[in-house]
Amino acid sequence: MTEFVKKDRVACAHxxxxxxEGEHKFYESxxxxxxxxxxxxxxxxxxxxxxxxxxxxxxHGRMIWAETGRPGYGLYDRALGLTYLNGIWEALERQSK
Incomplete structure (x- = not known):
């Protein structure tokens, strides 16, 4: 992936x-x-x-904490995911200094 980022081929990341769980079988965790x-x-x-x-x-995001809505777009899980990804990014920034 790093090679594609360096070539400016990644516009955004999801x-x-x-x-x-097996060959051709997985779920979004x-x-x-x-x-x-x-x-x-x-x-x-x-x-x-x-x-x-x-x-x-x-x-995407799972439906957690009794949330209802459009499957795959759970607000709470996406918020938790964003916080987690931001935390990793902050740690990478601090390690690089």
Whole structure:
């Protein structure tokens, strides 16, 4: 991913973790690395190391805390995801100084 960021080929990033349950079978999990199969820190670090300066948003969200609405667009889970991604980005900025 870093190579695409360095070539200015990434306009925006939609962060989302998924959990693989088998071949061709997965579901969208919470954003935290521990909740899915993807290393969200490594993904954010690749964006950071490549000099990404575009928008990063949490992609989709589960319906949690008795929320109702359009499936896949849970407001609370997207807010938690955004906070998590912002925290990783802040840590990367501090480590680079």
């Amino acid at each position: 962060g989302r973790n998924i959990k693989f 919470a954003h935290l690395t521990s909740e899915g199969s993807l290393d969200m820190y490594a993904i954010m670090k690749a964006l950071f190391d490549g000099g990404f300066d575009g928008y990063i948003r949490p992609d």
